[in-house]
Amino acid sequence: xxxxxxxxxxxxxxxxxxxxxxxxxxxxxxxxxxxxxxxxxxxxxxxxxxxxxxxxxxxxxxxxxxxxxxxxxxxxxxxxxxxxxxxxxxxxxxxxxxxxxxxxxxxxxxxxxxxxxxxxxxxxxxxxxxxxxxxxxxxxxxxxxxxxxxxxxxxxxxxxxxxxxxxxxxxxxxxxxxxxxxxxxxxxxxxxxxxxxxxxxxxxxxxxxxxxxxxxxxxxxxxxxxxxxxxxxxxxxxxxxxxxxxxxxxxxxxxxxxxxxxxxxxxxxxxxxxxxxxxxxxxxxxxxxxxxxxxxxxxxxxxxxxxxxxxxxxxxxxxxxxxxxxxxxxxxxxxxxxxxxxxxxxxxxxxxxxxxxxxxxxxxxxxxxxxxxxxxxxxxxxxxxxxxxxxxxxxxxxxxxxxxxxxxxxxxxxxxxxxxxxxxxxxxxxxxxxxxxxxxxxxxxxxxxxxxxxxxxxxxxxxxxxxxxxxxxxxxxxxxxxxxxxxxxx
Amino acid sequence: xxxxxxxxxxxxxxxxxxxxxxxxxxxxxxxxxxxxxxxxxxxxxxxxxxxxxxxxxxxxxxxxxxxxxxxxxxxxxxxxxxxxxxxxxxxxxxxxxxxxx
Numbered sequence: 090x091x092x093x094x095x096x097x098x099x100x101x102x103x104x105x106x107x108x109x110x111x112x113x114x115x116x117x118x119x120x121x122x123x124x125x126x127x128x129x130x131x132x133x134x135x136x137x138x139x140x141x142x143x144x145x146x147x148x149x150x151x152x153x154x155x156x157x158x159x160x161x162x163x164x165x166x167x168x169x170x171x172x173x174x175x176x177x178x179x180x181x182x183x184x185x186x187x188x189x190x191x192x193x194x195x196x197x198x199x200x201x202x203x204x205x206x207x208x209x210x211x212x213x214x215x216x217x218x219x220x221x222x223x224x225x226x227x228x229x230x231x232x233x234x235x236x237x238x239x240x241x242x243x244x245x246x247x248x249x250x251x252x253x254x255x256x257x258x259x260x261x262x263x264x265x266x267x268x269x270x271x272x273x274x275x276x277x278x279x280x281x282x283x284x285x286x287x288x289x290x291x292x293x294x295x296x297x298x299x300x301x302x303x304x305x306x307x308x309x310x311x312x313x314x315x316x317x318x319x320x321x322x323x324x325x326x327x328x329x330x331x332x333x334x335x336x337x338x339x340x341x342x343x344x345x346x347x348x349x350x351x352x353x354x355x356x357x358x359x360x361x362x363x364x365x366x367x368x369x370x371x372x373x374x375x376x377x378x379x380x381x382x383x384x385x386x387x388x389x390x391x392x393x394x395x396x397x398x399x400x401x402x403x404x405x406x407x408x409x410x411x412x413x414x415x416x417x418x419x420x421x422x423x424x425x426x427x428x429x430x431x432x433x434x435x436x437x438x439x440x441x442x443x444x445x446x447x448x449x450x451x452x453x454x455x456x457x458x459x460x461x462x463x464x465x466x467x468x469x470x471x472x473x474x475x476x477x478x479x480x481x482x483x484x485x486x487x488x489x490x491x492x493x494x495x496x497x498x499x500x501x502x503x504x505x506x507x508x509x510x511x512x513x514x515x516x517x518x519x520x521x522x523x524x525x526x527x528x529x530x531x532x533x534x535x536x537x538x539x540x541x542x543x544x545x546x547x548x549x550x551x552x553x554x555x556x557x558x559x560x561x562x563x564x565x566x567x568x569x570x571x572x573x574x575x576x577x578x579x
Numbered sequence: 580x581x582x583x584x585x586x587x588x589x590x591x592x593x594x595x596x597x598x599x600x601x602x603x604x605x606x607x608x609x610x611x612x613x614x615x616x617x618x619x620x621x622x623x624x625x626x627x628x629x630x631x632x633x634x635x636x637x638x639x640x641x642x643x644x645x646x647x648x649x650x651x652x653x654x655x656x657x658x659x660x661x662x663x664x665x666x667x668x669x670x671x672x673x674x675x676x677x678x679x680x
Contacts, residue, residue, distance in 0.1 A: 230648045265618035276629040
């Protein structure tokens, strides 16, 4: 009996180079924190930023290595993954800046904060590159577990505990649904690779396996809809956004949205593309209720963090429109949307943290009265970013919405776009309300000296700059997004 | 006597549903947490059954990954539950209701 030679799957370390840099950096920071009890947070922050820079360089270099699959088809190396990895790295870097103020002011544990943030970033980057459903599950859990702990960072506070607990329970509940979806898809198609799923779907399903594939796809969508906070799987969002420290909230809002949509886009555009007529109606229904519910309920909020939570729900609805379009413009529009949204939301939460003062006691709408007199720069930065979230030209948010809506019109989804425009109009109301409070109203109490740290301001400035520059000149990022989207349309 | 493979799928579906219903109706956070673990293990049974039916290996390998993830989830979950219990001396989920709307 002759034995088959052992076939070793192709290993291309470029595909996971940014992740390797991040994990090494995270371990280094954790060891540094454990070994030198007195190590200054500033050194650790510099280390985190240097690691993020290294990961960004690795991601850019990997872009030049061509596209393909590594590790036996489980990890994709292409422009799509590269684009989203860079977006995730950039929003993590801004979150490190915002988090530094938090660490200083609340005397939080710097090594743990930065280490968890970097491990979460690693998981999110793997989500962007995963081409196999089991890999997606592992990446999903990697970043979710890190985020559960980060949400509980103010562990002495009841609201933080409660938010973290709700996030953990509903998050692992949703992960279980996602995993069952993976198992059923495996049973139906005989593989968990997205490429393999696409091949087996285009060859036609064996009788009796349709039910497995369809229920598998439905369960996968439930799990991902939870991660991107689409109604009716959004219940955790406002509580977690309110309970977590503001810099963590910003990072969570940006990162889990990018990671969730990365998988939604890749899975639906490649693996399940054959079933486009089956998943489109489901997502249309999901997008409609998500946009309308998010925008309407946000109007009723008095807590700024909760208001932004409902706004982020509404934005998930807008992003879903890009997924529904199922054409190349939809994909590149969604990528551009994710890129601009990440900066805006991380920057906004940096401002919220700076305004919130010690223990984040001032996060109600009334606390923003007359902010222009107290912290003029923060007021201007927040105003511009809210205008971008509302999608008013000339800001980055406007171009993002325009691209996504045009893609849907190209795909013939005009009623959906009309509904999206209407809910955008509703959304303008609650964004404008904050701006009016900040600039036109006098504050009711005596003036206090703001204790803003410099790095929150820096984070807000980055958000402001990105919104303004992309608003006036969106072409480079749009081109990059178009190039990145090509790979899923071979 | 042999048991048809489909029956295993049926059992795992029933286990999964039991876990889902448990999370939704039970109010003790530890029990809710156990129900989530039950759901994950139901999926493991599904993976193994499909491998048996198709003669593959990928599902069995997936089970190892799921086991590791479940263990990591236990660590984080119990830590959060313990920190809540320290402040409230209760594991009743209905009392964890500070944040609304």
